[in-house]
Amino acid sequence: MKTGLRGWHRNTELGCELKTLLRSDNRMKTRKGYRGVLTRDSDAVIDDFLCRDAHYTFVETAPTASGRRNPRIFDGKFVTITRWEDGSLHPNLKQISMERGFSVERYAVSVSNELIWALEGLVEER
Numbered sequence: 868m869k870t871g872l873r874g875w876h877r878n879t880e881l882g883c884e885l886k887t888l889l890r891s892d893n894r895m896k897t898r899k900g901y902r903g904v905l906t907r908d909s910d911a912v913i914d915d916f917l918c919r920d921a922h923y924t925f926v927e928t929a930p931t932a933s934g935r936r937n938p939r940i941f942d943g944k945f946v947t948i949t950r951w952e953d954g955s956l957h958p959n960l961k962q963i964s965m966e967r968g969f970s971v972e973r974y975a976v977s978v979s980n981e982l983i984w985a986l987e988g989l990v991e992e993r
Contacts, residue, residue, distance in 0.1 A: 880921065880923075883921045884922045884923065886922070887924075888925070889901065889927045890927045890928075890929060891927060898953070899954050900950050900954045901927050902928050903925055903928045904925070904926050905925045906926075907922075907923055908922045908923060936952070937957070938950060940956075941985040941989065943984075944961070944977070946960060946978060946981045947959045948986075948989065956986075956989060
């Protein structure tokens with residue numbers, strides 16, 4: 868894992884079972900984001916040894932009328948990232964405050980660094 872990752876704890880659970888209870892689809896669709904609650908139900912125990920084969924349940928929550936259509940999944944000082952209904956990520960720049968001492972170079976580097984930190988936790992390398 869790369870260092871410099873702020874606020875994200877990336878894990879891959881191997882050999883686990885996931886049960887889904889969905890409202891919108893019969894089965895989960897590739898790259899579609901679902902809102903809901905993921906619960907780790909149990910750890911597998913074999914011959915008194917705790918194994919990593921855990922069981923999880925994901926329950927999709929009902930959409931709320933007042934809920935955000937494209938929720939923010941990263942909210943930094945310079946950038947926000949929203950996830951659209953199709954699962955795609957959309958970075959947005961926040962308003963620039965050009966006060967005394969503003970430096971274009973420092974601003975560009977800060978935006979670049981923040982994008983890297985945000986996307987490292989959201990996008991897996993291909």
